[in-house]
Amino acid sequence: MARAVLDPPAAPAGAAPSATVRVPARPRPARRPARRRVRPEASARTLVSAATLSRRKGKVVYWTVFSFVVLIFAAVFLFPMFWAVTGGMRSQQDLGQNSPTFLPQRWLPGNYRTAWDQLQLGHYFLNTVLQAGGGWLFELTLLTLAAFALSRMRPRFGYLITGAILASLMLPLYALVVPEYLVASHLPVVHSSLLDNPAGIWLPAVANAFNFLILKRFFDQIPQEMMEAAEIDGAGALRRLWSIVLPLARPVLAVVSIIAFVALWQNFLWPLLIYSGNTDAAPISVALVALSDDTRQNILLAASVLASFPTILVFLIFQRHITAAATSLGAA
Amino acid sequence: MRAAPEQRGYTSTSAGRNTLGNNLLAYLLIAPAVLCFALFSWYPGIKVIILSFQHYNFGTATFDGLANYRAIFSDPEFVAAWRNTFEFTGIALVLGFGVPFITAVVINEMRHARWFFRTVVYLPVVIPPVVTALLWKWFYTPGSGLFDLVLRGAHLPTSSWIYSTNTAIVSLVLVTTWGNMGLTTLIYLTGLQNIPGQLYEAAELDGAGIWRRFRHVTVPQTRYLLLILMLLQIIATMQVFTEVYVMTGGGPQNATVTVLYLIYQYAFNYNNYGGACALSAMLLVFLAIFSAFYLRLTRSHG
Numbered sequence: 001m002a003r004a005v006l007d008p009p010a011a012p013a014g015a016a017p018s019a020t021v022r023v024p025a026r027p028r029p030a031r032r033p034a035r036r037r038v039r040p041e042a043s044a045r046t047l048v049s050a051a052t053l054s055r056r057k058g059k060v061v062y063w064t065v066f067s068f069v070v071l072i073f074a075a076v077f078l079f080p081m082f083w084a085v086t087g088g089m090r091s092q093q094d095l096g097q098n099s100p101t102f103l104p105q106r107w108l109p110g111n112y113r114t115a116w117d118q119l120q121l122g123h124y125f126l127n128t129v130l131q132a133g134g135g136w137l138f139e140l141t142l143l144t145l146a147a148f149a150l151s152r153m154r155p156r157f158g159y160l161i162t163g164a165i166l167a168s169l170m171l172p173l174y175a176l177v178v179p180e181y182l183v184a185s186h187l188p189v190v191h192s193s194l195l196d197n198p199a200g201i202w203l204p205a206v207a208n209a210f211n212f213l214i215l216k217r218f219f220d221q222i223p224q225e226m227m228e229a230a231e232i233d234g235a236g237a238l239r240r241l242w243s244i245v246l247p248l249a250r251p252v253l254a255v256v257s258i259i260a261f262v263a264l265w266q267n268f269l270w271p272l273l274i275y276s277g278n279t280d281a282a283p284i285s286v287a288l289v290a291l292s293d294d295t296r297q298n299i300l301l302a303a304s305v306l307a308s309f310p311t312i313l314v315f316l317i318f319q320r321h322i323t324a325a326a327t328s329l330g331a332a
Numbered sequence: 333m334r335a336a337p338e339q340r341g342y343t344s345t346s347a348g349r350n351t352l353g354n355n356l357l358a359y360l361l362i363a364p365a366v367l368c369f370a371l372f373s374w375y376p377g378i379k380v381i382i383l384s385f386q387h388y389n390f391g392t393a394t395f396d397g398l399a400n401y402r403a404i405f406s407d408p409e410f411v412a413a414w415r416n417t418f419e420f421t422g423i424a425l426v427l428g429f430g431v432p433f434i435t436a437v438v439i440n441e442m443r444h445a446r447w448f449f450r451t452v453v454y455l456p457v458v459i460p461p462v463v464t465a466l467l468w469k470w471f472y473t474p475g476s477g478l479f480d481l482v483l484r485g486a487h488l489p490t491s492s493w494i495y496s497t498n499t500a501i502v503s504l505v506l507v508t509t510w511g512n513m514g515l516t517t518l519i520y521l522t523g524l525q526n527i528p529g530q531l532y533e534a535a536e537l538d539g540a541g542i543w544r545r546f547r548h549v550t551v552p553q554t555r556y557l558l559l560i561l562m563l564l565q566i567i568a569t570m571q572v573f574t575e576v577y578v579m580t581g582g583g584p585q586n587a588t589v590t591v592l593y594l595i596y597q598y599a600f601n602y603n604n605y606g607g608a609c610a611l612s613a614m615l616l617v618f619l620a621i622f623s624a625f626y627l628r629l630t631r632s633h634g
Contacts, residue, residue: 045529046440047545049536053443062443069438070448076510077452083478084467098476146365155358161366168373169627172619174571174592178599178608179376179383187371206368237357266460268574269596276600285462289578292466301470304463315458323450323518 088112088302095297108298115302119291121284125310128283131198131271132264135205139260140253142206143215148241151219152227162216169209174269180204181273196281200274205264211256218252219245254321258314265311380616383609400610404598410611412586413594416501417570420590423505424569429562432513436520437550450521454514464511465578469494472503472579494580497587504575504588512568516561523557524550556629563626567619591615 052058087095088111090104115121150158184194184204194200222245230240246253268285275282279290284307292300315322387396404410439449456464471478472493480490493503527550535545551558573592576582582589582597589597591611599608 044525045532046524047437047532047542047550048441049532066442066444069442070445073449073452077455080467080471080478080510081455083471087470096476098481100476100481142365142368145361149358149361153354153358153361155355155362158358158362161362164374165369166627168369168377170620170623171373171377172567172571172616172623174573175595175612175615175619176373176376176380177592178595178605178612179379180372181599182379182383182605183371183376188375203368204372206365207372209369209373212365237354262458266462268460268462268577272577273600285460288462288466292578297470300466304466308459308463311458311460312455315454319451322454 084301085305088115088298088305090298092296092298111298112302112306115299115306118299119287119295119303121303121306124282124284124287127281127287128265128285128310131201131283132261132267134198134202135264136257136261138202139205139208139211140257143208143212143256144246144249144253145241147212147215147219148245149237151216152222152240152245153237165209165212168207169213177269177273184274195274195276196278197274201264201267201271204270205260208260211260214252214256215249218249222248251321254318258318258321262311262314377616380609380612383606384613386606386609388605388609396606400606403604404607404610409586409589409594409597413589413591413611416586416588417572417590419501420505420572421566421569423502424508425562425565427505428509428513428516428565428569429558431509432516433520433554433558435513436517436524437546439517439521440524450518453517456511457514459511461511461574462578465507465575468507468510469579494588495584497584500580500584500587504572504579507575507579508569508572516565519561520554520557523554527553560626560629563622563629567622567626570615570619 386393576593580588598604
């Protein structure tokens with residue numbers, strides 16, 4: 001199966017086939033999918049009842065537990081990040097100390113500049129943008145076309161194709177990496193190689209059965225009357241895709257885009273193989289590891305922090321969509 | 333929200349008619365994606381089985397019976413790889429399965445600042461795994477690494493983490509759990525929010541304390557989700573690679589060689605594609621059992 005789906009440990013996103021991203025009853029601007037900021041937690045009944053919490057003892061226990069949990073979360077998840085970000089601003093001796101100060105002895109924000117220049121991060125970022133961006137474009141376009149055709153045009157034997165794509169869900173992500181590499185290094189019939197070529201990232205990205213399924217399920221739910229109405233107005237299949245299906249599908253396209261892009265950006269094993277002969281053209285994940293041995297620790301830390309920026313940024317911008325994606329996975 | 337209408341019965345418009353033109357256009361739209369699936373999913377799935385019975389040398393392959401399998405079975409690394417992988421998966425199951433569930437239950441009880449918990453727990457998921465692995469390798473540095481500092485600060489004995497055969501696997505599990513538990517937690521959280529509140533009310537009226545409400549309402553109500561995520565986690569952790577490659581390189585003394593790492597070694601360091609494919613085929617068959625179970629479960633459950 002496609003390298004690009006997700007890095008193996010992240011595979012719980014594989015719950016995708018059970019994703020149910022619903023079609024709104026009528027088309028509406030996809031900009032604001034029901035923003036429930038009205039503290040839903042206030043009303044929902046959970047393990048502990050509101051009555052218990054409103055008692056004096058309940059309040060004391062709640063706030064004690066609450067502060068404790070906040071502290072644990074900060075210590076477990078945020079502190080390591082803080083340590084890495086400030087570690088990137090320490091000097092090399094400072095890093096080697098066995099009893100370091102909480103903050104750097106001397107702040108060296110210039111390390112980040114050095115990391116950017118010395119490791120040519122800009123160059124590797126561009127590589128990654130080209131590979132992940134192209135992979136995303138190919139995956140989204142080709143999967144949307146195929147899912148639309150199989151869902152709404154229903155050609156003869158289409159169910160066989162859908163079945164075959166479903167069956168590829170059975171193939172584990174990485175167990176096939178060697179035969180896939182052999183295919184990429186020597187394409188049958190055309191006898192060319194995709195090694196050291198962004199197409200070696202783009203084309204396998206399309207073979208993503210999970211994302212195909214999310215799209216097809218969504219298209220399946222679009223009411224038939226809408227399609228028929230458009231057809232009476234003289235809209236052909238492509239016109240129906242463009243003016244009815246795609247506007248409706250904006251939220252689901254967003255979810256698939258984020259899943260696909262983040263997975264492609266984070267991918268490691270597949271680009272490691274595709275660019276094994278030429279690290280210079282590799283994406284940033286591969287380059288970081290390749291350069292890590294010859295780089296000072298503080299510079300490497302700064303580079304690592306910089307390398308995480310794009311995905312963290314995507315997350316913070318599209319947080320609502322990402323939570324929605326996870327939510328729809330759980331609502332099986 | 334209208335239910336999707338059954339799409340079988342319509343023939344009044346060409347949207348569902350099997351006209352030649354309609355079929356052709358549909359096939360045209362499907363073809364590029366199908367080509368990609370064929371090249372990078374279906375064909376490799378067959379090729380891996382065939383190659384596992386062949387001797388492969390720079391593009392020419394000759395049938396060789398079970399030679400590849402015999403060779404890998406006699407490789408001491410083979411036993412180590414499977415043992416390590418099972419150990420990794422087992423520990424990851426306890427940690428990566430129990431911890432996110434408990435975390436989700438706790439978050440679900442919080443009446444304030446839920447966005448904070450959700451965001452923070454998910455943040456490590458968006459950090460590229462390579463970066464996480466590099467960071468944790470630094471945290472594990474004996475002496476000056478973060479974890480040794482914390483342990484010393486608490487007057488606890490320090491550990492050699494990934495540098496000792498005893499603790500290497502556990503140390504790797506900690507990294508992957510930290511990096512991935514956010515997604516699982518969010519999925520559990522949704523499951524928890526779908527539990528009808530009346531069930532808790534009823535249990536409480538019957539005199540059930542917190543523990544019994546958890547045991548008899550929360551757990552049974554999320555059982556399906558727990559099972560699904562357990563299967564997915566097994567499938568994912570059986571294929572662990574990045575952390576091993578970046579942090580330990582299979583060491584110390586093969587203590588962290590996993591099956592996928594060994595596949596990589598066979599193919600790209602020993603140039604033994606036949607052996608790599610034999611190993612891959614074994615992993616494929618083994619994991620296909622779990623995938624089949626997973627697919628069955630999700631389909632029967634709707």
